[in-house]
Structures are given as structure tokens and as C-alpha cells.
Amino acid sequence: MFRKITTLIATAALSALIVSSAALAADPIVIKFSHVVAENTPKGKMATKFKDLVAERLGGKVQVEVYPNSQLFGDNKEIEAMLLGDVQLVAPALSKFERYTKQLQIYDLPFLFKDMAAVEKFQQSDKGQALLSSMESKGLVGLGYLHNGLKQLSCASAIKVPADASGLKFRIMTSDVLAAQFEAVKAVPLKKPFSEVFTLLQTRAIDGQENTYSNIYSKKFFEIQPYITESNHGVLDYMLVSSTEFWMGMPEDIRKEVKKALDEATAYGNQIADSQDLEDRQKIVESKRTEIITLSEAERNQWIEAMKPVWLQFEKEIGKDLIDAAYQANI
Numbered sequence: 221m222f223r224k225i226t227t228l229i230a231t232a233a234l235s236a237l238i239v240s241s242a243a244l245a246a247d248p249i250v251i252k253f254s255h256v257v258a259e260n261t262p263k264g265k266m267a268t269k270f271k272d273l274v275a276e277r278l279g280g281k282v283q284v285e286v287y288p289n290s291q292l293f294g295d296n297k298e299i300e301a302m303l304l305g306d307v308q309l310v311a312p313a314l315s316k317f318e319r320y321t322k323q324l325q326i327y328d329l330p331f332l333f334k335d336m337a338a339v340e341k342f343q344q345s346d347k348g349q350a351l352l353s354s355m356e357s358k359g360l361v362g363l364g365y366l367h368n369g370l371k372q373l374s375c376a377s378a379i380k381v382p383a384d385a386s387g388l389k390f391r392i393m394t395s396d397v398l399a400a401q402f403e404a405v406k407a408v409p410l411k412k413p414f415s416e417v418f419t420l421l422q423t424r425a426i427d428g429q430e431n432t433y434s435n436i437y438s439k440k441f442f443e444i445q446p447y448i449t450e451s452n453h454g455v456l457d458y459m460l461v462s463s464t465e466f467w468m469g470m471p472e473d474i475r476k477e478v479k480k481a482l483d484e485a486t487a488y489g490n491q492i493a494d495s496q497d498l499e500d501r502q503k504i505v506e507s508k509r510t511e512i513i514t515l516s517e518a519e520r521n522q523w524i525e526a527m528k529p530v531w532l533q534f535e536k537e538i539g540k541d542l543i544d545a546a547y548q549a550n551i
């Protein structure tokens with residue numbers, strides 16, 4: 221009798237083990253990648269590439285689901301959603317991490333980087349790489365940088381010199397540095413989510429906004445903004461982040477493969493960012509819906525002079541060393 225009971229228990233335990241292993245084998249790790257831009261942008265294309273690489277190499281074990289266009293969460297919510305475990309990967313603009321670290325504000329300083337090569341050089345330097353771990357105490361792990369490009373000013377009226385922007389309302393991302401940048405030219409900055417920008421412009425609740433050509437094109441801002449001032453006054457790049465809990469919770473071998481796919485997809489996104497910028501600029505020109513205003517050196521210098529005091533304003537929070545190192549990347 222005793223032997224029969226023991227055999228029954230052993231059989232039940234074995235079946236439970238088989239069922240749970242089968243369930244494990246059947247349930248891949250799901251990585252929900254939420255972002256706010258269109259699919260035909262550097263970030264949108266990078267996300268699709270990552271999904272494809274993971275499907276090819278880790279199919280059955282890991283599954284990437286991409287949610288573009290603020291479909292799942294808007295930019296005010298996506299980092300919170302990740303910390304709550306509702307999504308596992310996001311790539312917000314560097315301006316959107318202010319609540320988690322002040323150091324990343326470096327990327328918002330106006331006219332700090334002369335071109336995207338300088339941005340890349342700083343990001344790959346020891347100091348730039350160290351910033352990837354600047355939010356560890358908040359439970360966020362930085363997995364890499366992704367480029368978009370330099371920002372331009374789109375507006376309902378033609379703006380050439382800082383005085384033209386005085387009194388105008390500009391939508392900005394959630395960054396105090398960007399607020400200070402517009403206040404420096406006596407404009408009125410308004411922190412609003414990306415998903416609301418088109419309607420705010422269309423209803424004339426705001427006069428203008430700052431963004432890259434790929435975002436201005438893919439979100440059709442150029443159709444409702446008659447002027448774009450080609451100011452190249454700041455950078456709009458991204459950091460790929462996950463929650464430490466999710467990232468470190470993956471088995472090591474899987475995590476390594478996922479990171480490899482992520483690095484390759486990011487390299488691809490970075491490689492196409494420049495050409496996408498030029499192509500989208502060209503499409504905007506060909507549309508004849510908006511005039512692109514190029515600045516003379518003297519006009520651009522006026523913007524630099526008006527906005528540069530913002531560096532000093534944020535020097536204590538960001539760190540002089542970091543600002544100096546970023547500036548050195550231009551040389």
C-alpha cells in the first residue's frame with residue numbers, strides 16, 4: 221500500500237514537472253518595445269530591425285513586440301510603465317530623463333555639439349559611456365545610444381534672429397534646459413507630449429516647436445508650419461533603456477544574445493540616421509509646403525550668443541568636467 225502511494229506521488233510530481241517544463245518551453249520571454257515616433261524614422265527602423273534579428277536568432281525563446289506612435293504609452297508615461305513591468309524596452313529622447321538623472325541634461329545644452337560626428341565621439345568616450353549607468357540607482361539600465369539628428373525650429377512665422385522668437389510659444393520636451401534655452405530668447409516654452417504636438421500646432425495653441433527633420437516629416441508638422449529655421453541648435457538622440465529587474469532577470473545566455481541583437485540594430489539605426497535626415501529634409505523641400513530658412517553666420521552667432529548663458533546656468537547640476545569633455549568632442 222505504502223509503495224503504491226509513493227509511486228502515485230512520484231508519478232504526479234513527474235507529470236507536474238513535465239507540464240511546467242512544457243509551459244516554460246512554450247512561453248517565450250516577451251519584450252514589449254514602446255516608442256512614440258513613426259515607423260519610418262531611425263528609431264522606428266531600429267526597432268523593427270531588433271524585432272527581426274531576435275525572431276531570426278531567438279525565435280521561440282524571446283519575442284519582441286514593437287508599439288510605435290505612442291500606441292501603448294506616451295512619452296510622459298513610458299519610463300514609468302517600464303519600471304512597473306508593463307513594457308520592457310524604451311528609447312526616450314535624452315531630454316526626457318530629467319526626473320531620473322540631471323547628468324543627461326548635457327545633451328540639451330544649446331550649440332554644444334557642432335555636428336553629429338561630435339555627438340558620436342562624445343557618446344563613445346569614457347564619460348559618454350559612463351552616462352549609460354547614471355540611472356542605476358533608479359532601477360534603469362542604459363543599453364546604448366541611438367541617433368536621430370540635430371534639431372531645427374519650425375514656426376508659424378519666419379524667424380531668423382532671436383528677436384523674432386520673442387513672445388512666441390514653443391512646445392518643448394520635458395527638460396528644464398530646453399525651457400531655459402527658449403526663455404533666453406524671450407520665447408515661451410511649453411512642456412507637452414510628442415503625441416500632442418500636431419494638434420497644438422494646428423489649433424495654433426502654440427506657434428512652433430523644435431525637432432529633427434525626420435520627426436518634422438514623419439509627423440507632418442511641415443504641412444502646417446510654413447517656416448523651418450535650419451538652426452541645428454541642439455541634438456535629439458535617444459538612450460535605449462530597460463529596467464534592471466527585467467534585464468538582469470533574463471538568463472545570462474539569452475541576455476547576451478538579446479544585447480548582441482540590440483547592438484546590431486542600434487548600429488543599423490545610427491548608420492541610417494544621417495541619410496534619413498537628408499532625405500526627409502529633401503522631401504520637405506519638394507513638398508513646397510514650408511520654407512526652409514538658412515541662417516547667415518552673423519544670424520547664427522546671434523542665437524549662440526543669446527542661448528550660450530544656459531550652459532553656465534546648468535553647470536553645477538551637470539558638472540563642468542562633463543561639459544568640457546563634451547565640448548572637446550568638437551575638436
Ligand code: SIN
Binds near residue numbers: 313
Ligand atoms: C522622439 O523622437 O522620440 C520624440 C521627440 C519629441 O518628443 O519631440
